[in-house]
Amino acid sequence: MQRIRLRYTKRGRLRFTSHRDFQRAFERALRRSAVPMAYSAGFTPHPKVSYANAAPTGTASEAEYLEIGLAATRDPEALRRQLDESLPPGLDITDAVEVRTSNFVERLEASEWLLRLAGVEPEQAAKAAATFLAAESVEVQRMTKNGLRTFDARAAVAALELLPDGAPQVGIGDDTLTDGADDVRTGAPCAILRLVVRHATPAVRPDDVLSGLRSTADLAPPVPAEVTRLAQGPLDEQTGTVTDPLALDRAAAEVGR
């Protein structure tokens, strides 16, 4: 069985897609484009697809990952194009490599996020980020399935900084349908924060960091923050950057060629 790892996005208005919604859409796309899927054995066979670490509903993402098992061998790039065409714009397949290594999920050590805070002055956001980073720990609360949980949002944060004006804006408004969100919203101030969070238990989400910014530095954006995951993968602790989790597979594939 050939296995292929795919990177996909949730852009623009389709950031409101829940993970379950995406799963259904993806499995239908597989059927429409007649991908030779491997099926699980048993009473109700399911196509072999495994998903890693999905972004929450409402947050955009440039870096979601999944893995599929095929019953017949396919060229990864051709498969990527075929699937991408079959999915609606916004749910885009942006990378495909043949699986050559194990422990993929363990390699997803951290995520890099962009937090777009409309109506917030950049200096105010920068100051709040500094206050947050200076704190030893930042207690936040979140409603979970098991009730209200209190946990530290500080320790997991590897980087939090204001991006300068004119920073690339990805995710929101990019590659959406005709009347999707306007990206260029003139007039009001806007701060963009770059955030790197280690994947830990309990998981610290961008929302939790936002509540931490509110509690430690009184940062209260007037409209909901637009959040985009830019990357997830191994964390370079030195530079505070997140690297490509598919790099090992790609390298192995090159060698094998």
Add this chain to the structure above:
Amino acid sequence: MTVESVFPRLEALLPHVQKPIQYVGGELNSTVKDWDACDVRWALMYPDAYEVGLPNQGTMILYEVLNEREGVLAERSYSVWPDLEALMREHGVPQFTVDAHRPIKAFDVFGLSFSTELGYTNMLTALDLAGIPLNAADRTMDDPVVLAGGHAAFNPEPIADFIDAAVIGDGEQAVLDITDIVRAWKAEGRPGGRDELLLRLAKTGGVYIPRFYDVEYLPDGRIGRVVPNRPGVPWRVSKHTVMDLDEWPYPKQPLVPLAETVHERMSVEIFRGCTRGCRFCQAGMITRPVRERSITGIGEMVEKGLKATGFEEVGLLSLSSADHSEIADITKGLADRYAEDKVGLSLPSTRVDAFNIDLANELSRNGRRSGLTFAPEGGSERIRKVINKMVSEEDLINTVATAYGNGWRQVKLYFMCGLPTETDDDVLQIGTMAKNVIAKGREVTGTNDIRCTVSIGGFVPKPHTPFQWAPQLSAEATDERLTKLRDSIRGDRKFGKNIGFRYHDGKPGIVEGLLSRGDRRIGAVIRAVYEDGGRFDGWREHFSYDRWMASAEKGLAGTGVDVDWYTTRERTYEEVLPWDHLDSGLDKDWLWEDWQDALEEVEVEDCRWTPCFDCGVCPQMDTHIQVGPTGKKLLPLTVVNN
């Protein structure tokens, strides 16, 4: 006029609501056309939640039929949940379409499809959110024509105040005819305003315009007569019938949503209409005659639809799917074709006979074998004669024996409670039937582990059926009868544990009954419910019986009639019924005779297999029965992939 998308404003609200994906559109196979390149624009609404409305076949068909036309545009809208409604009101965001998020008010026609009367309050919510006056009389040239369709539109009188027009019957050709009239009127510079447009529609004889009819009441509250108040407006409005289904292979490109919906499958309508003649069944009465889609037409729709959607299951839709003249060849042919692709097939409505077990075996060949569902509808032989559901207990037991013999372990049986002439004994026999089913199952399989689920719905008399004159059973009496049945089942030591019992209390049925057989005076009740916050009446958690009753008291004050008058009262032959001027093709005298036959427990055959029994539809509507067999078979498809 430039029409802007409301999406940027809506988007800011979406992080705060449940399941935001249902409001963003972008479904596979949806269509966004250039507004300015079209001169007739339809907003089509299914007035329930997206998860229920999106899979609705009627809306999907009309959406595609209209969008295929050049210069015509159709977009869809669904009811927003109360969380978004509150935010939309707070931020001034109007009711929108999910396709291009255009405001409903900007369209020429606002068409609503009512499968059930319980969507009426949702229509008022949508109109109000859209900024369209609730009363049709208050609308101006800036407002769309509000048009009702769907089965409930066969008695549109309860919503006569709120709609401008109603169409009864098949919509495919009707929406195109209406489009032509709207287009001509607009091209001429809208002469005579709204009134003239509605008059042109009325003169076709196929569009009902409530305002062009006056209803006169007798001193006792009954209707005296319904009269056109304009020259040129016909006394009766006819239903529409599409004759050759193969000419209308819609939906060709079924919509595939991102959000989860109630039907995660593709549907192909294999025939329309039903002449079994079940007397309680409004759908069977108003969709006559039977018109089959050919086996090859079905095969083509399944093939194209699967390619366009990627669904894993195909529902072969109709009112009684096993009755298609070539159903065995259809199911076998499809099961053969898709054996490798793991595509499941289902027949949503089937009758009780052994033949259906063969079908069920065929259908489950590619998938799992879970449970079988049958609808004897009535517990006793006597009551089944009353409702003309020609199934004997022996038939049922034999069918069930075959099913268990073929490896099925669970049988579900559907019944109704509150049927005309029904006694406690008729209902108690439901329990007896369930016990006999289990006993037979145990005998055939040699195991005690056999389940039978009994599911019971309250009977609501509907317009254009032989039971339109019948008294509805009160909510209290329904509950009492069902309690007796429950106790007798639970108390049975030998079988009680193996019988599942599902039923609804009688209250929602009374509201449905009030709306089904209501007249124009019910409009005030619907409005009062809406103003008191009534929404989503088809949803148990939103429905409030007390609110409906309080609103009925308020809305009907001074009329001399009340909820009982509309529901539990038996009508006489002479009474003018609120829907008499809407012509379903059924001869009222035939319906009355069938009602008398029901009371005398006389059954009527199906006209597909016996001579015509003069229900009136074919001569009145100039239609005829269209059934096979064509003798054709579904050949294996050429293997394109792999």
